[in-house]
Amino acid sequence: MERYQTTEAVQRALREDLSLGDVTTTGLIPRDLTGRGMIIANEEGLLAGIDVAREVFCRIDPALTFQCQVSDGARLTLKTVIASIEGRLCSILSGERVALNFLQHLSGIATLTARYVTAVADTKARILDTRKTIPGLRYLAKYAVIIGGGKNHRKCLGDGVLIKENHITACNKAGMDLPAIIKQMKSKAPHTLQVEIEVRTSAEAGKAAEAGADIILLDNMSLEEMEKAVSLVAGRALVEASGGIILENVRAVAATGVDLISIGALTHSAKALDISLEIMS
Incomplete structure (x- = not known):
């Protein structure tokens, strides 16, 4: 997968989701509040799209630290920790849905393909x-x-x-x-x-x-x-x-x-x- 293809898809998705900002997060979460988020599997399957998820968070806030715990192609079980994200919580919250949309969709495709x-x-x-x-x-x-x-x-x-x-x-x-x-x-x-x-x-x-x-x-x-x-x-x-x-x-x-x-x-x-x-x- 070429990097530019990932970048274009992520940019389109972020424009779609954040074109008017994130009013909930902006209204509630101080910009300097930091913390950690964990991406977790809630069912068995095959992981695909981890670099796309990383790109989402890096585009929103380059200061975030995104650490993969497993790589694409890994077999996931219930509660497998896929990745952690550390930094400003407002940035993590604003990127959450877009990153998960990519991960869920691509992992679903990989999982179904593997079954066939x-x-x-x-x-x-x-x-x-x-x-x-x-x-x-x-x-x-x-x-x-x-x-x-x-x-x-x-x-x-x-x-x-x-x-x-x-x-x-x-x-x-x-x-x-x-x-x-x-x-x-x-x-x-x-x-x-x-x-x-x-x-x-x-x-x-x-x-x-x-x-x-x-x-x-x-x-x-x-x-x-x-x-x-x-x-x-x-x-x-x-x-x-x-x-x-x-x-x-x-x-x-x-x-x-x-x-x-x-x-x-x-x-x-x-x-x-x-x-x-x-x-x-």
């Missing part, structure tokens, strides 16, 4: 994220997926070719069939990028492999149809499964022989991990 990765252990399938992320937080969310043991799919529209159903429908209106679509895309794509195409049936998967697609995405197929598609592709392309995949069926999806499993829920539906900040008395 564990579920397909000892298969060849790799767990991928998607671009279904909260606007403005994509790079942080994808970092959390990596912490959870997953892999990143495209980070933006320019770093990978993915011909989806709506692209295909639009091309069909222009008189292009599946092989022609793949041929044109391979002729125009940068040589460093693979061409991936979404298909809805095993027969389309076979046609896509014959036309030279590098990756074939099986969209919302049954397990039986996935197995047929993998057989028809016969190693000529990587095969990715997507759509309708949950923890309860991801192992069965992996068993069909697909190489990749992409799951939007990793970043758009992960439950926030319960993490809190407590001021020490």
